[in-house]
Amino acid sequence: MLEARHLVIAATLNGEPVEAIHQLSFTLAPGRVLGVVGESGAGKSMIARAIGGALPPGFAITGGTLRLGDEDLAGLPPRRRLEMLGRDIAFVPQEPITALNPVQTIGAQLDEHLRRLGAGRRRARRARALALLDEVHLPDGAALLRRYPHQLSGGMCQRVLIAMAFASRPRILVADEPTSALDVTIQARIVQLLAELQRLEGTAVLFITHDLRLAARICDDIVVLYAGRAVEQGPAATLLTAPLHPYTRCLQLSAPAMQGPRRALFALPDRMPSLNEVARLPGCHFVARCPVALPDCVITPPIDRAVAGHVTACLHPLRAAGVVCADPPAHAPFASRTPLLQVEALSKRFRTWAVRNASFDIREGELVGLVGESGSGKSTLARLIMGLERPTTGRFTFAGKAQMVFQDAQSALNPRHGVGDIVTQAMQAGRNRAPRVERMHRAAALLAEVGLGEDMIDRYPAQLSGGQRQRVNIARALCAMPRLLVADEIVSGLDVSVQAQLLALLLRLRTEWGIALLLISHDLSVVRHLCDRVLVMHRGDIVEQGVTERVFARPAHPYTRRLLAAVPPDDITAPWQPFPDEMEAHI
Amino acid sequence: MNRVLTGGALIALVFACALFAPLLATHDPNEQDLLNILLPPSFAAGGDPAFLLGTDSLGRDEFARLLFGARLALLVAVSAACGAALLGAVLAHIAGYFGGWIDWLIGRAVEIWLSFPPVILSLILMVGLGTGADKVVLAIVLVDWTRFCRVLRAEVLVTARRDYVAAARLAGFTHTQTLLREILPATLPLLITLLSLEMGIAVIVEAVLSFVGLGVTADQVAWGQMIADARTSFAEAPWTLLIPMAAIFLTVTGCNLLGDGLRRTLDVRLVTGRA
Numbered sequence: 001m002l003e004a005r006h007l008v009i010a011a012t013l014n015g016e017p018v019e020a021i022h023q024l025s026f027t028l029a030p031g032r033v034l035g036v037v038g039e040s041g042a043g044k045s046m047i048a049r050a051i052g053g054a055l056p057p058g059f060a061i062t063g064g065t066l067r068l069g070d071e072d073l074a075g076l077p078p079r080r081r082l083e084m085l086g087r088d089i090a091f092v093p094q095e096p097i098t099a100l101n102p103v104q105t106i107g108a109q110l111d112e113h114l115r116r117l118g119a120g121r122r123r124a125r126r127a128r129a130l131a132l133l134d135e136v137h138l139p140d141g142a143a144l145l146r147r148y149p150h151q152l153s154g155g156m157c158q159r160v161l162i163a164m165a166f167a168s169r170p171r172i173l174v175a176d177e178p179t180s181a182l183d184v185t186i187q188a189r190i191v192q193l194l195a196e197l198q199r200l201e202g203t204a205v206l207f208i209t210h211d212l213r214l215a216a217r218i219c220d221d222i223v224v225l226y227a228g229r230a231v232e233q234g235p236a237a238t239l240l241t242a243p244l245h246p247y248t249r250c251l252q253l254s255a256p257a258m259q260g261p262r263r264a265l266f267a268l269p270d271r272m273p274s275l276n277e278v279a280r281l282p283g284c285h286f287v288a289r290c291p292v293a294l295p296d297c298v299i300t301p302p303i304d305r306a307v308a309g310h311v312t313a314c315l316h317p318l319r320a321a322g323v324v325c326a327d328p329p330a331h332a333p334f335a336s337r338t339p340l341l342q343v344e345a346l347s348k349r350f351r352t353w354a355v356r357n358a359s360f361d362i363r364e365g366e367l368v369g370l371v372g373e374s375g376s377g378k379s380t381l382a383r384l385i386m387g388l389e390r391p392t393t394g395r396f397t398f399a400g401k402a403q404m405v406f407q408d409a410q411s412a413l414n415p416r417h418g419v420g421d422i423v424t425q426a427m428q429a430g431r432n433r434a435p436r437v438e439r440m441h442r443a444a445a446l447l448a449e450v451g452l453g454e455d456m457i458d459r460y461p462a463q464l465s466g467g468q469r470q471r472v473n474i475a476r477a478l479c480a481m482p483r484l485l486v487a488d489e490i491v492s493g494l495d496v497s498v499q500a501q502l503l504a505l506l507l508r509l510r511t512e513w514g515i516a517l518l519l520i521s522h523d524l525s526v527v528r529h530l531c532d533r534v535l536v537m538h539r540g541d542i543v544e545q546g547v548t549e550r551v552f553a554r555p556a557h558p559y560t561r562r563l564l565a566a567v568p569p570d571d572i573t574a575p576w577q578p579f580p581d582e583m584e585a586h587i
Numbered sequence: 588m589n590r591v592l593t594g595g596a597l598i599a600l601v602f603a604c605a606l607f608a609p610l611l612a613t614h615d616p617n618e619q620d621l622l623n624i625l626l627p628p629s630f631a632a633g634g635d636p637a638f639l640l641g642t643d644s645l646g647r648d649e650f651a652r653l654l655f656g657a658r659l660a661l662l663v664a665v666s667a668a669c670g671a672a673l674l675g676a677v678l679a680h681i682a683g684y685f686g687g688w689i690d691w692l693i694g695r696a697v698e699i700w701l702s703f704p705p706v707i708l709s710l711i712l713m714v715g716l717g718t719g720a721d722k723v724v725l726a727i728v729l730v731d732w733t734r735f736c737r738v739l740r741a742e743v744l745v746t747a748r749r750d751y752v753a754a755a756r757l758a759g760f761t762h763t764q765t766l767l768r769e770i771l772p773a774t775l776p777l778l779i780t781l782l783s784l785e786m787g788i789a790v791i792v793e794a795v796l797s798f799v800g801l802g803v804t805a806d807q808v809a810w811g812q813m814i815a816d817a818r819t820s821f822a823e824a825p826w827t828l829l830i831p832m833a834a835i836f837l838t839v840t841g842c843n844l845l846g847d848g849l850r851r852t853l854d855v856r857l858v859t860g861r862a
């Protein structure tokens with residue numbers, strides 16, 4: 001149905017020709033789900049944009065074909081393309097809330113879409129809209145039609161968008177990270193919904209994601225992209241159980257596990273080469289980071305070859321199995337018994353209770369995870385502890401300094417200050433300001449501590465990658481020599497390889513400096529990997545707390561059980577029942 | 588970048604005229620030559636080479652008046668804009684950063700202030716204060732600080748919610764330090780834009796006040812006065828009206844272009860890509 005043959009998407013960047021997608025071939029058959037997996041910058045979204053005919057300025061399809069049925073999408077007249085979009089080709093976007101028009105009701109937006117599809121008169125369109133909302137299991141459709149997007153949750157908005165996407169019974173559906181902005185429990189529901197409709201309608205789905213675990217669950221076939229090149233593709237089951245490209249293997253090993261004993265994460269060094277750098281690499285693009293590369297990989301360009309049912313672009317596919325993690329880290333719970341932070345019945349009320357009666361301790365050098373869905377009060381609790389909010393009732397005592405690492409590194413770093421100034425902020429506070437030479441000296445030491453070079457000192461935040469920004473964010477917190485770091489979602493939104501590097505950094509800070517950590521995260525596997533103890537928050541209450549292994553193995557509170565079940569199990573052959581408590585899978 | 592250059596060149600030209608007015612002018616701007624009234628510019632038919640841009644109804648040299656008028660226009664523009672910016676920006680930063688009742692108080696003050704029509708307010712002020720360039724500046728500052736306060740407060744509010752502001756507080760910064768080092772750099776591009784727009788507005792307000800005779804004393808030369816003087820004779824001598832108007836137009840355009848261009852160039856948020 002959708003078929004790419006040796007597809008090349010190229011542009012001219014800084015005067016050099018670069019290829020964003022290199023010789024990509026795949027086939028997407030009706031009723032199948034094809035997963036496109038890769039880290040940010042690998043070219044995943046470029047494929048979606050090529051299908052939609054919305055490549056970024058300067059980029060164009062310069063080679064190969066991209067066909068839907070018997071039409072070539074590359075050479076389509078604009079008029080015909082417009083006809084196809086939203087009719088034959090539908091999209092489910094990444095940010096559901098921003099994808100809907102905030103000043104129009106859901107009803108008006110659905111109606112506009114249906115009118116374009118030619119769905120009869122006003123009354124017929126309304127009936128159709130209600131039927132569509134019912135199909136995506138949104139209750140009380142009539143009331144929903146009168147609502148505005150901001151009155152709906154992210155999950156509901158995504159359902160509305162999915163309803164719109166399926167309204168035309170499209171031949172292919174492109175879902176670009178449809179769940180990465182949503183909570184795990186919502187993610188599970190959305191993914192199930194997509195799978196259900198897709199089976200019902202026999203739609204071909206192109207599912208773009210960075211989450212290998214999720215892709216394994218819902219895709220029939222998977223393409224792994226690295227620097228614009230498909231390094232491996234094949235059926236999901238065999239590709240993930242026996243990867244034949246070292247990169248696929250590395251990706252798997254850098255994601256923390258949800259079952260079994262805790263293992264070290266594979267830390268891929270460095271980062272993906274940029275488009276300009278790729279153009280200068282004669283051999284395999286992955287060679288610089290590959291743990292099992294041989295000398296000939298540097299110069300010989302790999303060719304696609306079929307091995308054991310899938311296609312791999314590796315010269316030595318059998319070496320992929322040789323990628324192993326380092327020894328498991330010394331991860332015994334930290335021995336100290338000295339309490340560092342004692343929180344007693346802390347509460348904060350805005351209009352409703354954001355945090356209610358939170359009581360817990362953090363000991364010296366202890367790594368504590370705080371999990372829960374968005375809106376559960378996690379961030380408010382962190383801000384209370386940091387003194388950024390005043391508690392309504394309750395109190396806490398602190399034996400030492402605490403520093404915060406902020407969630408959104410983009411907003412946490414002042415774009416107008418250089419990195420050197422940012423990380424040594426604490427030395428400029430108050431009256432006793434340190435001289436610049438001394439500060440820059442300290443900045444270099446701090447940056448080295450978080451694994452950044454001295455040359456970063458003069459850079460501005462806009463010139464850093466996501467992972468680098470988060471490191472600067474951590475370095476700044478370290479400047480004041482805190483005993484406790486409060487880290488709010490600092491690894492979310494980062495690629496797994498960068499995430500693995502950061503988690504290793506946090507572990508090292510504990511072992512070397514004995515710094516305790518309160519890690520707020522919605523990613524349970526990260527908390528399981530890193531933390532000694534875990535707190536589970538639900539609607540402002542800490543509903544469960546305890547040693548991580550115990551909580552994850554035998555959750556006591558139903559909400560904890562629900563959270564854990566929403567994460568697909570590691571073993572892709574194991575059944576995944578996201579909602580064990582519910583008779584019906586969709587409510 | 589082109590905006591900065593064009594705007595800057597226009598302003599520099601006006602500045603040069605103002606600065607070197609005594610050297611460039613061939614006549615005293617107030618010297619009346621009743622034998623040569625309403626002469627057309629020297630390049631037009633019937634013009635006198637001694638009067639480059641002709642003379643007005645009292646036989647005063649238009650060119651000299653234009654040059655000396657630029658002095659007053661720029662003096663008022665720069666000091667009034669800076670004064671209004673200072674007053675408005677300080678209040679805006681205090682209101683936006685601290686919030687709460689301070690914000691409420693400043694916000695209401697701005698609203699009450701804005702409920703007076705600006706022209707009436709400045710006329711009332713001028714009647715109360717008396718004429719003179721310093722009074723004109725004071726009147727503009729007292730009327731236009733609200734413009735800065737309103738717009739900047741919104742920007743401060745957005746910036747103050749950023750995590751890096753919280754981070755600075757956690758690092759031990761005092762409120763003043765946080766305001767000056769974290770928030771001001773973010774609001775500065777907007778402040779500069781508003782400042783140069785305000786310069787343009789001040790030029791116009793000064794011209795209006797001088798036009799109605801409430802601006803400066805009669806012995807000082809002002810573009811507004813030139814327009815007022817030209818009213819009676821503009822049918823016979825349209826240039827006496829057009830020349831000061833063109834000067835005002837060019838100065839205001841220069842201010843606006845410079846302001847907009849500077850905002851675009853100064854904002855490091857627009858610096859992207861890896862170095």
